[in-house]
């Protein structure tokens with residue numbers, strides 16, 4: 001076995017070899033270091049590793065339905081004859097697809113739930129604001145009610161004072177009428193006195209004359 005001694009400074013400086021050279025190189029016999037097979041060429045080495053080498057680790061064909069087996073290719077046939085996953089492929093495939101669907105539904109529900117939560121928080125915040133406004137309004141209403149009661153009391157006081165004044169006015173009016181009556185009586189008496197005086201004067205003059 002020979003090794004290329006050339007030192008490669010950068011992979012960018014490598015140029016792909018021409019097809020003729022690649023074909024020639026692919027004819028070179030190589031040996032698989034895992035299974036010791038020697039009847040191989042460089043050209044079919046990848047195929048050997050990927051498809052036939054018995055000493056390479058491969059997964060079970062049921063790995064897509066969760067079979068955890070990984071083992072050497074030459075043990076695979078034995079595993080496959082007893083693989084429980086492969087035997088239940090139909091059921092497992094259905095279950096896995098159901099599971100996938102459920103997961104999608106769950107994700108959608110979760111995102112809806114998150115949206116609903118955000119919405120609910122907004123509603124709660126609005127509600128709190130509304131409650132505060134309501135409390136303020138209630139305070140205003142209480143104040144207005146108190147003012148109203150005060151005004152009502154003042155109104156009643158004024159009404160009462162007004163009645164008292166009316167009573168006093170009526171008393172004064174009655175007194176006034178009584179005074180007018182007295183005045184009239186006095187005037188009448190005065191006139192009587194005048195008449196009496198006149199009569200007496202006349203009588204006196206007649207006596208004096210005779």
Ligand SMILES: [Zn+2]
Nearest residue numbers: 032034035053
């Ligand atoms: Zn091999």
Ligand SMILES: [Zn+2]
Nearest residue numbers: 060067069083
């Ligand atoms: Zn398996």
